[in-house]
Amino acid sequence: MRVLLVEPNYKNKYPPMGLMKISTYHKMLGDEVHFVKGTKPSIDAEVWDRIYVTTLFTFDFAISVEAINHYMRLVDNVDSLYVGGIMASLMPDRVIEATGIARSHILTGLFTDTSVVGDDNNINVDQLPLDYDILEETDYKYPAGDNYFAYTTRGCPNHCSFCAVPILEPNFHVTNNIIEQINTIDRKYGPKQHLLLLDNNVLNTPNLEALVDDLCAAGFGRGAKYVDPGAYNIVMMRYHNGDRADFLDKKMIAYLEKFKKRIKSPEMLDTFLQIVIGAEDTENFAEYMLEHEAELTPIIEKYRSKTAKSRYLDFNQGVDGRKINDEIMAQLARLAIKPLRIAFDDIRLKDKYCAAVRTAHKHGIKEISNYILFNYKDKPEELYERLRINIELNRELGIKIFSFPMKYSPIDRTDRDYIGVNWTKKSIRAISAILQVTKGVVAAGSDFFYKAFGRTLDEYFELLAMPRELIMFRYHFEGNGTTAQWQKLYRSLNEEQKKELMLFVSHTVSELKTLPCPEQFKEILPFYLIKYNGKKDQFTDGATQLSFMDDSDVVIEEE
Template sequence: MAKKILLVEPDYYTRFPPLGLLKLATYFRNQSFKIELVRGCKKPSFIPDEIYVTSLFTYAWKPVHEAVKFYKRLFPKSKVILGGIYASLLPDHAAKSGADVIYQGIFEEADTCVPAWDLVPEWDGSIIFTSRGCIRNCPFCAVPKIEGKLREIIPSIKPYVYPKHTKIIFWDNNILAAKNWRNIFNELEELNKWVDFNQGLDARLINEEVARKLARLKLKYVRLAYDNKAQRKKLKKAIDHLAEAGIRKRSIIVYTLYNFHDDPEDFKERVTELLNWGVTSYPMRYEPLTSLKKNSYISKKWTREELEMVAKARRVLGYAGAFPPYEGLVKKFSKAKNFYEAFSLREPKRKKGRSNKCARWAGGLDWREVVCLSK
């Protein structure tokens, strides 16, 4: 009798379907196992032999524990395996869920499997890793701990693009550092689908050739990062290359780290620079990799009040959490003598008809809600 496998995505907020579970679905199907994918705590159609529960960020641990406990009660004889980001970063804490096995890292045997997209027919976007790891070792990033050094895992994306999908979404952590990036870009141009380098591109690796190749792709946004002032010169050069290649500056989104080693004035200066360069700043609040509560960490150089000022400004002045280079914003930040002048504000009346529901820069909705809005 074929083994029965239950794949569980806990009921936490997420902008994307559970890629790891979808790869496991294909991996187990290839062994003629019976599989079922569920979200949250729901009774499946069979009694499983094994239950695989995934996890996301460490601060989203509660729904994970709830799922593990639910299925352990429902199927006490079934083996429960807990994996994912949270399980990899905090294995001891994850073990308190009651799972039989805590799986750390990537399930290598399934990593190159084509995801079972038929299990989420409402989703539109082939999510692909062409490489794992990164050449950098940023202290705020989980990639070095979970994936290690950069390595290429697939030579071509064509077998991984689901025919019904109109978009291709890359989760590579540093695709431009991979040796086969040119081949991947050539395939993208040939496939002629919308492309999203969702984890961002390393501005330090963007030259004239890269910019020209990017300009030939169907891109809505180009995502870069401004983590500290040491990156300023190379970031500005990358933006200039992209603009010269024909990429609209406002479509360049620059993740702007704060609440890390910076202080409010440093952050204000970086945001102001980005706005004056004509690109969009997307503030990214630092969260420790092992945080169990979101937005609870306050660095030594910040105060709770200052962090709340940034959060409010993002809601009132920004759009979908970002600061686009609107003329008014550019003037406000440029004229401000300090952080407090830049981020102090009066609540304006929201213009009638203005809505963030279609914004896709960072996404304020679970992907299922986004699908509903799109219908």
């Protein structure tokens, strides 16, 4: 069977783990498997026996539907195409309406029963190891990098109203052993430096101590180090395992080409070059390399880098701060966590959140990454207060908490246009403008924070009302006096007029140019029509990401 795995052409941080497991499944059955992100003419020209299309966020609905409709034309029978993933699980009826696909061909939730695709076996696809090889078929670079991706648990008992997990993974349960997951990857693909655990609520695991023991045994205890074996050793291991692929040969060739610059011994360099030059004419590169392994390996081992690097474990979905106490933190502190991610989604959790941070600090955790939900049921001032609390905790404890405000979008919508009951379009755009300049990071330094968000609530609300260009290019407009002119006009308004202004300037720039302007705003309106085309301001000094991950996937609202 020829199987095609499709990820639509949206931007995403993590590789498609569901498709990577499906690839492992079909290769176990002896099938030929290929992967494509978006569309590719060479893929369209081929015949496929089965196609799987994954989906991700609901706001990428249009991109996903376009991909589904495109690949439905590449199968002789639409019953040979299946759609799964987050978006399809959350809104199957919308997918049916937009594509005409049968409901039985939308795979919702976890892929644990292969009979749903007509296969007669008892394989739980969700518990299979990831096939990292399919990522070699795309030029797309996932920001999460080449790391271990795994779960130790599925589901979450909290059932928060803003979260999709209760629909996607309704039952909390422990998955297969993390040591075996990592060992399987090591044997097949070689070791990786970091581990991303994507559990939704890992602290709900029934035996945290046993899990931490396993993670330490797997090489992720506190102070863990990693020595990169290098592409040569990994590819040779795979050749010995019987793996043959063009991308493996290309990796080896590229590695050897760079490696020759390391060799200091003239005799070893001569041997090395003779082997490399001889490989150019061989018909079977892998067999040639295996034949010359005894000569080549001592040279590689003598000169390859053996520098030990720090390796980190990242509970990437965060831990539940409400569950943190001394007993739990004593366990987590045994791990090479960097950073510890704790959500602070509700100002009413202030005391519990602060207690969790102080407990983490007491147990030696100095780097914390903080998810902060806004635009839900919160008020703008509550976002400011949560950010300010982190700044004060940084100052009090001498640690670094980097905050990542996350704009709430309902899981039943196909766009990012939702505005919370206590927010306006203008205030959302102002927050997005600040985050765009700071690359989504609210840094640990107090000077940085107070410059970006204001020293008081009054300054903060004034920033929310400020024209977008004056926010993003603050130094320029402060320097030429434009900001002061706007502030004078804004401060002359009474509170009711300020509220009316926020609603009026929530319109887009093009709308503001055509709408009748209320008399009281005629002087201040031109400031909202400014378009600055100069060099972007840089007031992000010190905003260094404290993770091996790239957390800059902030949503930028368009004017």
